[in-house]
Every structure is written in structure tokens, then in C-alpha cells.
Amino acid sequence: MGAFTNTAHCKDFGVFLLLCLVSCAVSWAQDPAPPSYILEQIKAGSALYVRSCAICHGAQGDQVSGVGLMRGLYIQSSLTEEGVKQTIEKGFLKMPALNLSDAEATEVVGYLHDMQFKTRTAPPPGDGARGKVLVERSQCLDCHRVGKEGSYTGPNLTGILEHGRSATDLRSAILDPDSLVPPEDRYVRLVTADGKTMTGRLLNRDAFTVEFVDTGQQLRSVPTSGLREYTVITKGLMPPYSGKLSSQDVADIINYLASVKGN
């Protein structure tokens, strides 16, 4: 990633310095210092993105299943920015290898980096230590897992802010959970051929089976043939905490969750 500051483009040092300062000011996520791209690279990368990438990935970078280019989500989960350049050059699965020079691929990566940086929203000021206590006292761990604590029945909150959710998303999810149930957090209710009802968080569904983690935290795989009922549940999965937690409480919880890395 050392090639990202091309000295030939550094004549506008003022812009470069401003970008560095902005980067420092918003760098709340305890990540290593991000590589820097100059404005010309980002603008050129934006144009190249529209020409060569957006027809499949979309303006918002999320039109390919499992990929969120503006959020740093890739099928290859640990893909570095150098890895993204390699993917542009070599192709990957259905993605063709693109006819871009190394400098152009760097510009595209610079644009994505810039978008990913802008997409992140800093959590409101809060007391993470107090947030940890609130999580433990508010029955969050009855369903959710944070680090090595809690239940497997609900979505795992470990590193949740690193995986495409913003602080704003989390605030909505806590106060009014029915307003934001991403597809990967859906539940299903099954009634088997012999009348047995099972409920759990959906992990996979295909032509022949459904996989889920049930309310007893057991991993289940059930054949779909003979099912009497298969219902996707997206409402009423979590009680709303609006009126039960103050804005400061929510800010403290989000600050705590932002500090729990991994997953």
C-alpha cells in the first residue's frame, strides 16, 4: 500500500494535508492509519468506477450479493486494498479481469477507500464502560453474543460496527428494532410433516434444506420436503427499547460495541 501517494500528484500539497487532517479527525475506529490518496486519484477512481465497475456493482457498490464495496465488504473476507487491486487485475469468479493499468487500479481502490471512509459514521460521545454494564443488565445477552459472552440465538454483535452497520443503524435497531431487520437477521418458523414447530434464526435456505439456530441455541438442518409451514419472521423479534433507555444509554452501548472487535 506504499504506492498510494504518487509524488507526481503531490503538487497540491494543501489538499493532501487537508485530507490527512480530516482523516485523523474522523479516525475513531482504532484502525491503523489509512493509506492516503490525493484528490485527483479519488476523482479519477470515481470516473473509472462508473465506467468499469458500476454496471455490475452499482452506484452504491452493493448490487453483487455478498459484496459491499462502499463498506469494505468482500466475498474474500480479509481482502486488503492490495488484494482488491489484484482482483481488478486477475478477475474473481464471475468478475472479469479489467484492462486497467496499475495506476488506474490504484485510483479505483482510492475511490473505494474514500467512500468507505465517508460511509462510516462516528458513534456519539459515550462511556463504553457504562455501556458494557448496560448491555449486561438489559438482557441483551439473553439473545445476542458479544465477544465470548451471551447467546447464539440472535445476531452476533461482536465487531458489528466493522461489518456494514453504522452507529445510526444501531441506534434504530435498539430503539425500534422492527424498523431494521436485515435479511441475514431473519427468523423462520417451521412446522414439520409430523406437526413439530421450530423457530430460529435463519442461516441458510436452499432447494432441499433449511439451516437455522433454534431458540435453544442448537444448530438445525431440516429437509424442506414435507414441511407444512415455512414462514419468514421479521417483526417482533426484539423488544423496543424506546422509552426504556435514554439517548445517553444508547450512546454508551454503541460506544461499548464499537470497542468490541473481531468476528
Add this chain to the structure above:
Amino acid sequence: MKIHHLGFLCLVTGSLFGQVTYDPILHADREPQNWLTYSGTYKSQRYSLLNEITPENVKDLQLQWLLQTNTSGRLEATPIVVDGILYYSAVQGEAQKQHTVYAVDALTGRVFWTYTRQVSPKTHGTMVNRGVAIAGHTLYLATLDAHLVALDTKDGTVDWDVKMADTADGYQANEAPLVVKDKVIIGITTNEYGSNCWIAAYDVHTGKEAWRFHTVPGAGEPGHDTWGPGNAWEHGGAPVWLTGSYDPDLNLVYWGTGNPNPSWNGDHRPGDNLYSNCVVALDAGTGKLKWYYQFTPHDEFDWDSTQIPVLVDSDWQGKSRKLMLWANRNGMYYVLDRETGEFLLGKAFVKQNWNAGFDARGKPIRTPNSKSRAEGVFIQPENQGGTNWYSPSYSPRTGLFYVSAWENHWTLFAKTDEEYEKGKQYTGGMMGGPLVPGWYDNTPLWQGRRPINPPYRTEQEGYSAVRALDAKTGERKWEFKMIYDTECGILTTASDLLFSGGMEGYFFALDAKTGQPLWNINLGAAIDMGPIAYAVDGHEYIAVGASSGLFIFAVKR
């Protein structure tokens, strides 16, 4: 090229290197043990006369052997099988970009020889190959860097190697060629680079080009005026990337062509943009155009018409006719008269909102809002289409046409202003919306319309299916649903079995008459190629690829 224990395996299996001339391909139905072209025969029905594997014993299918190709995770090639030898083609793109062709014992999977051909690391395009063709003692391979290579079937050595096009212009070749008489026929493609493409024939013995049909007509040629008065025709694209079919009685080859460029913006190319999104009927000896039919005139939705032309001789409304069946990426199922090109039927096989019917000559009538706009327009089927390059099948026993279909999908097509630039993609559009973070959340148009990973999908949010259509009416007879999408082709057999799969990683057998599932196995990765059937020593085998492995199944004996 490597020789692996050749003498030993010949002794063990008793296999001989078969020789295929034009005549065996012409009469492929006399050799159901062999799979001689990409789609099996010149009619491209992907239908096998083999019937040892039946609806009764298919539950006893067992893995016989597995060829690991070390690709980067995607096999799209159909094998060729001749007298106990299976020829296969794969592309490795991770460490270095190269082609590999394998000649293996179809009974055991042991490798006789491999041929590898490295291409430049800068070679771009889709890193796949869809298979080889065979004639005599020669295999024909089209390469990512747009060469056509002839290989000796006995040892994989190169007989000749001709450059068909320049990769600097965005060209590549990835389809399986088709041998007709003394010619190897193949089309050239780009990945939306705006370079005009063609179909060409090469001498089987020398590689010398015999004829070329330009899919975008030049100045003074018929159809040239369908690109408007400017120079849009110079960068019209119309790529060719799947194998065509052949009618020996008419001596016509039939080939599908791809979308015009810029793909999502037709403002600068007013007119129908011939011969993009067409099937063209060409004289096999000269390449002269006999007739064409354009499925999607003035396309702005990237709906390549490169699907496989399926040829059927059948009664049509009381008269025996030579028909062509075609399920198109634009979501419509067509029946054409392949002697004249006459439009006989057009009927949607998935949800669609662009077609309001056909005029008397079969030209589609567009719905009022099916026009790409800067702010985006919702169109069904989606950009990937109601179907795409995945091989369909036709069973003369059931009279059904089988297609891998995508249902309930949509795309927000949004055009952008884009100038042509040599060596750069010429797309003219994207999935919509300004390049502003968080735009979705504040735009009602998009709410609830983000793509959803298949494991969590509901049926309303999109699914795929094997659909069986009455070949003469397009009426759906049954469907087998999958939650994930499918890019798997379909094989039917004379015992009324249907084999297919999908991105879920299952390879399965259905009753071709009813769609009832009879057997499945989880191969653990997406299946992106068309299965085939072949026989060795009188016993039937089914071949299918998943990820980087080619799996061979047979009934336990």
C-alpha cells in the same frame, strides 16, 4: 504437454484414441456413447439417447472419479467425449493466467496428457473457457487472448495457432468452437469494450480464415443505417460468446449475438442496431447472411442474445416445419422457422415489464417506460436476464423445452454519459443513483430493494428455477424452484431424466415429465456448466463440474 502413463492406461482400459470427422458429428445420434459438440449434436438439444440411468435407479448414482483442475473456482466448459477419451478445458487465473486442456480416460479419470498455454498476465476479460471442439485427430481451443489453437488429440501438441483478434482492443474468445465440414466456426467477444465483433470460419487443417461475418455491418452494408447517422456503429460491440447450431440440410449455421455498446445508453445509436441481439442464419460455406431475427432491437439493458439455438423438426399447426426454440435473456420464449426466420411465437417465461406484444412481423412492441434514464428505471427481467448463457434442453420424448430461469428479479437501469475510449469499457450506465454514500436510505425508490444474499431470500425477493415449457406454446408445465440463482445448464436423457444444478451446490435429477426431484448430491460449490452423458463399455456416465472439479457419476453395478 505431459504424457502420463499412456501405455499402461491403454492396456488397462482398452481405449483407443477415436477419430471424429464431420460425418460422426453429422450423425451423432448413431453414437450416443460420445458427446461430440458443446451441446451434444448440431441440433443443440443437450439431449442424450442413453437410458441406462433411469428414474428407478437414479437414486443409486455414485461418484466414479473426480478431475481437479485447480481453477480459480469456476468451470463453464462442457467436456467432449470420444470413444472412451474425455477432453476437458479449464482456465487457471489465480497464480498465472493460463489455459489447460486435459485428455483423460473417461472410465477412470486418469490423465493421458495435459496441454497448458499461458497468456499474458495483462489479459483481461472473464477468466473462463467453455470447451473445445473436435474433428479428426484435432482439438480446437479458443483462448482468452483471442487465438484459435489446434491440438493433436493423441499428445496435445500444437498443430497450428492463429491469432483471431487483438486483446488491446478488448477482444477475447471463450466459447467452444463448432466444426462444420472442413471449417472451425467461432465468434469473437469483448467485455463491453465497444469493439465490433464477428463470427468467422477457419480451415480445420491450416487455421486459415475462410470467411467472416461482422455482427455490426460496415458502411454500405445492409443494416448499417440502423446505427444512426453518426459513427456509433464503429463501437457497436455485438459480441459472440456461445456456440451456435447447424442444419446440414439447409447448410446454415445459427448463431446468437450480444448487446450493443454503450450497453445501457442508446442515445447515440438511434435505430435497431443490427445485428446486435440477433440470431443470424449464415451459409456455412460462405458466411453469407440468409436471414436474421432481432430479439431486442435498440437494447439498453445488456440482454445479449447469445443463448444456444435449439433446433427441432416438428409439426407446427398442422404443417411439418424446421423450428428453432429460443429462451432469451430478455425473458421471452420464441419459436422461429429456421428455414426462413419467420417469427412464429413469442411468450414471456418470466415476469417482464418491457414487452407489450409483437407486431405482425414479430418485432417487439416496447412498453412506454422501458427506456434507460439517468435517474434509473426498474426493468424486469434483471440485467442478468430471465435466463442467460446456461444451456437449455429439449426432449423429443416429452416435447418440453427446459430452461434455467431467474424469477422476480429486477434491475434499476440508469444511463450515464460516456465517450468511447479505446481499451476501456464502454458501458454507459450503472445500477442507478448518484455516487453519494447513504443515498439509498433517503431515496424512497430504493427502499426495500437492496439485493439480498440468497440464503436469506424470500420467493418474492427472487429465486431461480428449472422451468419446463410446452415447446409449441411456451406454456409452463412445471418448475423446480431454487432459492439461490442458477447458472447451470440442463441435460435430458431418453429415460426421461433431467439433470441440472445451481449456485446452491446441489447437482440433482428430476423426472423430466413432472419435475419431481429424484436424486441430489451436494457438491459444495456452484455448478456453472451444462452436464453431459456418455457411455464407456456400454455403461452410462454423467459428468458435471462444480467449482474447480469435474465429477463423474454412474449407477452402482
